[in-house]
Amino acid sequence: MSADASRLPHELPLGRLEAFSDGVFAIAITLLVLELGVEEGAGAHLLHALLHEWPAYLAYFTSFLTIGVIWLQHSAITGALRTADGTLYRLNLLVLLLVGLLPFPTRLLSEFIGERDPERVAAVVYGLTLLALALALTAFVRYAAEHRRLVKDEVEADAVEAALLHSPSLVLYGIGILVSLLLPTVGVALYLASAVYRGLPARTVHRLLWRR
Amino acid sequence: MSADASRLPHELPLGRLEAFSDGVFAIAITLLVLELGVEEGAGAHLLHALLHEWPAYLAYFTSFLTIGVIWLQHSAITGALRTADGTLYRLNLLVLLLVGLLPFPTRLLSEFIGERDPERVAAVVYGLTLLALALALTAFVRYAAEHRRLVKDEVEADAVEAALLHSPSLVLYGIGILVSLLLPTVGVALYLASAVYRGLPARTVHRLLWRR
């Protein structure tokens, strides 16, 4: 056993997984602003030019909220963990790969909304990225929940999986993608609604929906 | 109660809120430099071209100082907290949404100062962003101050709210926006003055103003 302990530990520090993830989340969410701007020579009618860029703001807001909410869930999950291992690190890298990729479909969306055919492609690509991200996050959570030794003693493993209930709804994204094929702007509205819904505190949502 | 404790905690780690915020603040403040540059073919008269870009430096400095001061206040506030919860996370995301957005109106400002009509639009948009940021920060502080369990035992809740006195003056930004409608450069000077004023230590300000 002491021979075991002398090897590089199988357990990897949770702190660095969190720090690195915070970095990638923070950068991806802040890079989104680079997509905002007005066309050359917009000076003459700047206000008009700014209003004309509404798809870019919509895409910015949707992606910002999506990344923000996923970061929030990521924090809640790692906050319930005690330690990490190599596989969790790798699943986390997969989540970050897709978080880091999101500015690209965001750019497509903000550039092509309003142009009939490309708008459809952009909305579907955007939805596929969200779906892949939701799948990666689900794998991350499930792996943690199934490996009791990663979870803090005082947390029940079901609680970690229960977090999935609030986590990105795979079904919703599937529907969003299908809708985007026919009505791209409605599809994007669905993605946004999903982020807003998850962005609201669970109790607030509950109160709004049931205690009317 | 132990059933309660077994759920994902309602309290979320303050450390990650701070780390993620530090990331977004640091990136937004550093991205500002990407707006600096000289026009193509400026080589022949580089010194002249550099001096000609003064609005860009002014905008860089104003935004840098504004973000820096808000980060300073954010640090002081979270330093008085014991823990965080989901709502504080969400209010923090709102603050970060606007911090992350600031490079965009900064770009507008640095591009259009000196061009009569667009300058006005840019200065107003810039001021509106600052106002929204101040409102978000106020909501963040007020929520913390009103939830005693988030605050460290040794800190009085009033002290957290008192921090608002030094915090971005909503009135000042309101005035800045109105002034910008008529005299855009004066409006920008007001935004800058506000950041400089808050950037100076409170005691220094006091000494400069009263102990002359």
Added chain:
Amino acid sequence: MSADASRLPHELPLGRLEAFSDGVFAIAITLLVLELGVEEGAGAHLLHALLHEWPAYLAYFTSFLTIGVIWLQHSAITGALRTADGTLYRLNLLVLLLVGLLPFPTRLLSEFIGERDPERVAAVVYGLTLLALALALTAFVRYAAEHRRLVKDEVEADAVEAALLHSPSLVLYGIGILVSLLLPTVGVALYLASAVYRGLPARTVHRLLWRR
């Protein structure tokens, strides 16, 4: 001795080396997305234009995985350390210099794959950067392993060096570079394979190869 202790410590905090490295790794891995995009006026055939950009996705994925795996190894190594010193800081800066540089050859690769001559240059430059990075990481690990006082008491120094076995294979990169001179795309495939191989958990690799 107390005079010694009063100087700025020879030991430098490991925490900041980790935090700064996490920052550079996170930024380099996230900046890669800025290279993705479609050409001007691609709107008419967006799907086609997107598919046409496959070299950019390949380069993105290869670089993302490479940086991710190196970060993973970096974490495992610093997790076995107790403290750092000035030389380790400097060797770490060398690693980060090359990590921060990687987006540049990535951009070359994604731009020139498919163009006969430049493709060769881009693949060789990319491989040389990977080789230099592997050498820097090896120097970093070896220095730590040879300075017992930097390593945690409970970790055997051999264990730190053993980590090199899983670390970037210098030989493989050498072969990749030579192959790139003749068959650039095969060379790139080798770089990717190396990252994928190291990206899989050691046990998974073992099972796939030997327990068939």
Added chain:
Amino acid sequence: MSADASRLPHELPLGRLEAFSDGVFAIAITLLVLELGVEEGAGAHLLHALLHEWPAYLAYFTSFLTIGVIWLQHSAITGALRTADGTLYRLNLLVLLLVGLLPFPTRLLSEFIGERDPERVAAVVYGLTLLALALALTAFVRYAAEHRRLVKDEVEADAVEAALLHSPSLVLYGIGILVSLLLPTVGVALYLASAVYRGLPARTVHRLLWRR
């Protein structure tokens, strides 16, 4: 006294100053890579085009090393501190303002080396930024050294100031700027030499110079 303790603390957390600084340093050092690239249509003679970009690599390396060394000194200094206050936060913001600015003169340098007149302007602007950065770092160190309560008990205040001996030599930068007025490339070589000199461990420098 308890009334005092109930206010927002005059002491600000050192940890966040370090985390935010690490962020800005890491981003500034990594953004430098965005300046690297080859001109449009360079494909035909990519190797030649790459070699032709040597000023960009020189500027990248000089700025990377400069930021890296300043980060190293910053780490050593904050490692000797116990806590921070508002003024130290503000002096730190000044250091970060100039660190965040450095990519701009770096860009000027990499663009204009080799073009006679602009090269001189670029080299002087670059030197002035380094000088301002060195002055800001000096103010940061001196403030810490003069406020005993910020320094760890086990560290002598002189030790903190002694760190300045290894810190950016103001005189050297002054000379570099003057030389740049006449011989810009020699001036840049001086800036680089200064970073390399400080980048080497003090003991190595000592051995190289005296124990020959």
